[in-house]
Amino acid sequence: MEWLTKFPHMNDDSLRELKKAIDEGFRTFTRAYGDGIEAFFDPLQFFLIEAERFMTRTPWPIILLLIGLIAWFASRNWKVVAGAIGTLLLIGYFDMWDDTMKTISMIFVCTVLSIAIGIPLGILMSRSDRVQNFVNPVLDVMQTMPSFVYLIPVVMLLGIGKVPGLIAVVIYAIPPMIRLTNLGIRLVDKDVLEAADAFGSSSWQKLKNVQMPLALPTIMAGINQTIMMALAMVVIASMIGVQGLGQPVLKAIANQYFTLGIFNGLAIVGIAIIFDRVSQAYGRRLQRHREIVHG
Known part of the structure; x- marks a missing residue:
């Protein structure tokens, strides 16, 4: 034996x-x-700093109005708007406004970067099985690798600060964006593509006018998942200097401050719910619109 x-x-x-x-x-x-x-990465740092400066220096009533307008545009639902504004007012009441704005600016930049990289890569995967077979294992590794491990090479290359944290968050959060873009385009009805071919559409015209509009609800689901995963990474990214709600949680863990950890954790949950409800409502609106147009 x-x-x-x-x-x-x-x-x-x-x-x-x-x-x-x-x-x-x-x-x-x-x-x-x-x-x-x-x-x-200097331009990325500039974008992040400017986004954070806008969110933290703009008077809170204007921020509330902007977020309320975005929620209304996306959902057309007063309950979603009231929920978003009420959550932010509660966050402000408990003196977590600045940290929340820093976190929102970080998530915004992460989401923009994930969309800018993820959608073209997803389109490329949908066009080629060979590319899909190559990229899928890489995405599997990105999704299963413990999130702490991302911090090691990023910190060794770029040190401690906002940009290394941002890159670590994007690496962790981008796989759903790529996968669901690829899936959405591949699920477009073949009959619709044949009709587009019959009208003499070029490959670019098919992508722009047929595949992307029909895949948009699935792509929105990818954006939703990317935002949720970025928020989940916020506390871990605070270990390498990312400011926002993650740092008080980290401080609470180190010093056993129960209420500090719970309040900031609940604020992260509140932001997650706002992003989730707004993006899901927008995805449902796109789905209904597609059913009306093609129903």
Whole structure:
């Protein structure tokens, strides 16, 4: 029975040398290209800082009005609007307004970046089975890798701060955006595509006028999931300097401040519910519109 407890493995010295070589190689790469990579992400840092500045420096009644208008445009439902405004007023009453605005600005930038990268990649996957077969395992790794692990290479390359946290959040949150864009386009009815071909539509015209509009409800579901996953990553990203509601939660864990942790955790839940209800309501509106147009 001794064979049950033993497993063939690399020699300990060989394994140690391999790990050492990989670590040293990554450190060398960081020293050689770290500054260039940081410079590449400067526009992203500018976008994030400006978004945060707008959210924190704009008077709260204007922010409430803007969020109320967005909720109404997306849902056409007064209950959703009242719920969003009521939640934000409650957050302000408990003195968490600034941290909430920083978190919302971070989620906004993450979502924009995820859409900008995820939709083109999803379209590319929908066009080619070979690309899909290559990208799917990468997405599987991104979704199953423990979220703390993302922080290690990002911090080694870019240090501590807003941008490394943003990149870690995007890596964690983008897979649903890519998968559901690919799925939405692949699920478009073949008869509709044949009709578009019969009218002489080019590949671009089919994508722009047929596939994307019909796939939009599924893509909206992807955006919804991306936002939820980005919010779930906020507390972990606060470990590397991302400001917002995650930092008080981290402080509460370290110092056993029960009420601080609970209040800020509930504020994160409140924002998640607002984003979820608004994006879902917008997705349902798109679905109804599609059924009316094509029903």
